[in-house]
Amino acid sequence: MDLRLLIFPLLVFLGGCCYGPSSPTIKLAYAAGYSWTDVVMSQYFYGWLILFVIVAGLFILRFIRKQPTVPGKNPRPLLRSIPGLALAGTCIALVTVTYCLSLQTVPAYISVILLFQFTWMGVLIQAIIEQRLPEPKMILAVVILVIGTFLALGFAGLDGPLDPVGVIFGLLSALLYAMYMFILGRFEIGMHPLNRSFLILSYALLLLTFLFTPAYFMQGTFVTGIWQYGIILGSIGCILPMCLFAIAAPRISTGATIWHWPSGSMTRRCTQLDRDCPTAWLEMNKKDAAKLGIADGEKVLLSSRRGEVAVAARVMEDIKEGVFFMPFHFIEARANLVTNTAYDPVSRTPEYKVCAVKVTKQEA
Incomplete structure (x- = not known):
């Protein structure tokens, strides 16, 4: 069996797991007196800053070693990539917004459970867009996931009913995450994962700056104590999952394809x-x-x-x-x-x- 068939789904799973430690970090930022807009902006600003340093450092290293980069004689590929990557950036930015809003009213572990519903939502989105039913084993996996979700909620030891608004935001974050994963598998799959992640993160940061106005920068919020939360969230909430998904989501095997037998006659x-x-x-x-x-x-x-x-x-x-x-x-x-x-x-x-x-x- 080709190990890549196991490795790449594992990378997607690990990318989703990055949101586990993000939840308590966001809760700690709330406890420190920061608003959800401050948290979201810090996550993307510091995530973008760290990734910029990495990409720029690699570019400088290639330049010093005199390794040629792809020339910019033909601007069409980059221009053509804007709609798809901007759409991905919009989805992942809204994932964080809705996830942070969910964390305001529901426990962190519940928000994580709700977010992980992106798995069956992704199957549903693919079935609708491709106009075909998923395979029986995929349906079975979805059923097991849904049952597991109810069992997790039942054994969570909740003191009372969950806030419906928080639950809605949590499920909305899962839906947007599923859309983000679907887009990643279909746009600019040949682009280097770091470059792809950097462009998506840039579009996301631009969108959030436009939505929340430049007050985060003009009032100097980004240089206050929130930087410690921003670095953690930017690393585990932006850079790691984006790079893991950029590597894993579009990957296919080399050699003969996984879809067809040699001549395709059957x-x-x-x-x-x-x-x-x-x-x-x-x-x-x-x-x-x-x-x-x-x-x-x-x-x-x-x-x-x-x-x-x-x-x-x-x-x-x-x-x-x-x-x-x-x-x-x-x-x-x-x-x-x-x-x-x-x-x-x-x-x-x-x-x-x-x-x-x-x-x-x-x-x-």
């Missing part, structure tokens, strides 16, 4: 599988794409001495520079048109796995 007859993975793509390193002037999603022409095929580019950080990868399941974009037909004289296995190719941007 698996492409399955509506669900063909809907999830409908067409081929060509993976390439970000540096190679920059040298060739190719943006993520653009059509390219993959050619060799034996043939050529047109396919959409998928610009990524994970693939080695100078190497291209293309799945071979799709008859409308046959990878074997460019591979070598030579075969091993003993095993009689064709050399379909590797060959020299040329990649060019396909003009409209």
Whole structure:
């Protein structure tokens, strides 16, 4: 079994667990006399500041080592990323707002339980948008989660009824979190996790500054004692979960895809599988794409001495520079048109796995 199938869901789980220690920290900030707006702004301001230092430090290190960065000759990829990443930033900012509002009236552990309802909400959102029912094992997992939630609330030892407003805010934070996870898996998945997290955090901070006015900065709140809470919340409430989700949410396996069997003659007859993975793509390193002037999603022409095929580019950080990868399941974009037909004289296995190719941007 591919361990990545276990590692990446674990990273998502760990990202959600980061909100566990966030709850008592927020409660301590409330006890110290700070408002929920002060707490939210501190979390995102100090989280953004820490991540800025990390990203800037890595950039300077690359510059000192004379490692080339992706040139900015073509501004389209960054501009095209704004809507999706801004939407993700909006969702995660509102998650924190609603979560902090929930913590004002309900116990910290109850807010955490309510927030973790994002798991089944995410399944529901995916089912609605993709217009298909979830798999039976997914439905079973949701049922177990809901039962576990009721059991947790029943054994929580509550002194009285929960405040309905706090519960509503807690569930709303879960819904927004599920939307955030859904967006992460579909926008700018080839971008480096640190850069992606920094842009999302920047959009979130801009939104919160606009919503709560610049009073947090103009009145000097950010330099008072709240900085100690802001650093903790910024680290475990912003940077860690964002980076973990940016790494885990969009990841797929390399080599043959998880959706289709080699030629797709059977698996492409399955509506669900063909809907999830409908067409081929060509993976390439970000540096190679920059040298060739190719943006993520653009059509390219993959050619060799034996043939050529047109396919959409998928610009990524994970693939080695100078190497291209293309799945071979799709008859409308046959990878074997460019591979070598030579075969091993003993095993009689064709050399379909590797060959020299040329990649060019396909003009409209």
